[in-house]
Amino acid sequence: MPFDLLTDFDWSHLFTWRTAINIVDIMIVAFFIYQLIKIVRGTRAIELLKGIGVILLLKLFSAVLQLNTTEFIVNFVIQWSALALIIIFQPELRRGLEHLGRGSVFGRRKKSNPSEVVVEDMAQAIQYMSKRRIGALISIEMESGLDEYIKTGISIGADISSELLINIFIPNTPLHDGAVIIKDFKVMTAASYLPLSESSAIPKKLGTRHRAAIGLSEVTDAITLIVSEETGEISIARSGNLITEMSSNDVVDYLNKELVMSEKEKETQGPLQRVVDSVRKGVSGK
Template structure:
């Protein structure tokens, strides 16, 4: 049975042009474009960090191993072959922070968040706002983190497990200055207060006000690494602040905090994943 040649139109669709005798088709162009995007995004992720130097060093070792193999140096080729067996593991270890950050950015994708984010009950909003009102009035320092699509289990395990309903009196009691749980953060996940006295990562961003305390820097630090929504009250001024997406908004009114809280957990969250503007 003879093969029927493809019509010229089909060949034109598959082949865009030729480089010498190598045909280049639409799939090749798509492959190149996707690879370029991934490489660029990877560079953006590690730009300005020590990971850039590590990546250059690894690429240099890989290039040297290819040269050794091409020349045919048996001993060095065997040595590089042994190193290549653990190359992937070494990359995972060396780039663990960057890989974790990339996964967090993926988790912030609106499509992912719509699958896993559940809007809080109105009761939780009322209880939290009531607690913030009292602590702001009495100038009680507090730090409350609300989990969204990114899990906060590592931070929950650093504190004291509670697993209690979100209630105003409980929140104000936890952050009362003489309470053994007032240092650290309270983490709310789903409909429960999971833990208190939790240790959060502290941001080292130089754009933050140098007069801000550890509570505010911890709030920003957590939102730099996860998509959590964090509220803070200052024990010095009583001002309420909100941290979201690595940004801190200071001295918000209770109405503004409530609007931001509802917007953060709304199923109609905007696709650009930016914090909602304060209520007028």
Template structure:
């Protein structure tokens, strides 16, 4: 203990501690990202290639070293393309955690109209897919949308999802008190936990809530069953009252 160098301790500042914690958090984030995506197997392949490159450098194999140098340049862009969905999802969730939102909150009357429309559609076994935005816009995720920009109403939602309507085959996007888009194509979830009896509509509902912080109401065309997708999970076989309660909870609406 007498030979302990206290000068090193004195040189260690709070900035150094912050630096170490930041690097640790970054490494943990990268490892977590690799674990929950396809990245782990790709990472193993990169380690093997790095081993061959080191071998080539040690033995001064110029041709092989040149090939690896060019391969890393191309590989960097390839990784961005391969992980594009995962990178977008990660950055999207990072944005959600900031708590900054420019989207108008959903009001109680909007939820009531959505629930009433879903009840009507359910009784008649008419399929529906209603995405309700929370803090984050879904515009960067959905495709093929038709602009509606009209106040949410029971009649409008029923009309859109009427089987003879040209807009019925797709999702509706609700932002605040307005239906902004219809006939939207949503990203499909790759979750293996979804029972096989559920088709594309339910997989699309899960896909949009995996990619964004939105909630999505689904009405099954085959059974009339109402479900709510939120946070990567699907709440199934809901009656209108339970659907209303869940929407109030997830949209943080206090009952009047």
């Protein structure tokens, strides 16, 4: 008998254009309620929403029990609540509109490539230190591991920022003497010791920072940036070679070529090839 009722039911009245519109309407309202909860979560607005819930419950309670005086007061509060909510929730409403304007309500903003962040912050720091002749030595791990040299420094483990790099190399501070080592787009250590090159081809005018940078480049494929404390000149050491007299724009171009392009190549590389490269790296110990 129940099966007969289902077969006799006219389903055409259920699946109509009006039904589809109602479903879309409900989904839109649910979506914005969800986004509203995300925006106010963790703010004082949550406590205010709880207070509003108490007022609505009091309204229902007074209507059921016919508490006329209480209901009159609650109705008066609700009547003026729209204006009060705009004033109380002004910071949250502004933040919500900003999210909507940036399009972040409908999805997360695409994060920058980590290597692009490295280039931007490092270029700002290098330019700042070069103008003020603040000596600096920054090594970026590539394929060859730098764990041996990371162990010699003071652990930082912080995200890269130009302010952090500048503060590390401020003269007469505990961390300024030695190298900063960057690994996996993080500042891993400061005040690390690098191997000094014994090459007789290095000009005598170059100091310990340059000799250390060249020394590391002779045994690894790391990129090392040097800022001269005496002249403010920017140099880059890589593969046993030293590129001198670089401008901040030259540094950006070089790092974009070596870091950003290689990172994009990894993104377009197939998953099987990435596994193979990972295994090769593990076997070689680099």
